[in-house]
Amino acid sequence: GQQVMQIPQYQHVQEGEDFTTYCNSSTTLSNIQWYKQRPGGHPVFLIQLVKSGEVKKQKRLTFQFGEAKKNSSLHITATQTTDVGTYFCAKTVSGYSTLTFGKGTMLLVSP
Amino acid sequence: AAGVIQSPRHLIKEKRETATLKCYPIPRHDTVYWYQQGPGQDPQFLISFYEKMQSDKGSIPDRFSAQQFSDYHSELNMSSLELGDSALYFCASNQRGRLYSYEQYFGPGTRLTVT
Numbered sequence: 001g002q003q004v005m006q007i008p009q010y011q012h013v014q015e016g017e018d019f020t021t022y023c024n025s026s027t028t029l030s031n032i033q034w035y036k037q038r039p040g041g042h043p044v045f046l047i048q049l050v051k052s053g054e055v056k057k058q059k060r061l062t063f064q065f066g067e068a069k070k071n072s073s074l075h076i077t078a079t080q081t082t083d084v085g086t087y088f089c090a091k092t093v094s095g096y097s098t099l100t101f102g103k104g105t106m107l108l109v110s111p
Numbered sequence: 112a113a114g115v116i117q118s119p120r121h122l123i124k125e126k127r128e129t130a131t132l133k134c135y136p137i138p139r140h141d142t143v144y145w146y147q148q149g150p151g152q153d154p155q156f157l158i159s160f161y162e163k164m165q166s167d168k169g170s171i172p173d174r175f176s177a178q179q180f181s182d183y184h185s186e187l188n189m190s191s192l193e194l195g196d197s198a199l200y201f202c203a204s205n206q207r208g209r210l211y212s213y214e215q216y217f218g219p220g221t222r223l224t225v226t
Contacts, residue, residue, distance in 0.1 A: 042217040
């Protein structure tokens with residue numbers, strides 16, 4: 001399936017700064033998931049967005065799904081060194097199909 | 112809470128050898144997925160199984176095969192290994208039938224190095 005486009009590829013911030021990664025698709029998505037992979041680790045599920053215009057928050061993380069269900073974003077407020085890792089968005093074509101990942105955004109946070 | 116178990120965690124093989132990777136899904140999870148992740152790359156789907164039957168097939172080479180057993184564990188068999196097969200191999204699992212809940216739970220991965 002066609003991959004979702006994710007930007008930026010890499011971002012280096014100072015601790016306390018905000019961070020945003022964006023995911024874009026040329027086709028309407030049934031849902032979008034976000035995963036975090038720490039260096040040397042495995043992808044860990046963060047959130048799933050299903051509804052048009054949906055906004056979900058997890059502490060300092062805010063996830064949005066666009067009105068047209070073609071884009072999504074993950075925003076981290078006041079980054080901490082524990083936020084370091086690669087953030088992937090991923091789409092599924094149907095509920096039980098495989099994940100097609102974006103290329104990921106690698107986040108580096110300097111203390 | 113129980114997690115996905117993969118073995119071995121590290122494997123070193125020579126070109127043209129064979130390798131078998133094992134995956135034990137979370138209890139009561141009936142679907143298993145295999146992904147390959149090269150250095151600095153995103154995970155690429157290889158193959159999946161639901162209730163011991165192949166469910167979806169991705170970019171899995173013909174040299175690779177997989178199956179899911181009656182206890183739901185899965186094995187990925189890789190033959191005629193090539194240098195390009197060196198990667199992290201992740202197994203993930205989830206449970207079909209959980210309405211609107213499609214997240215996958217990944218294991219720690221097997222790092223395969225082909226020399």
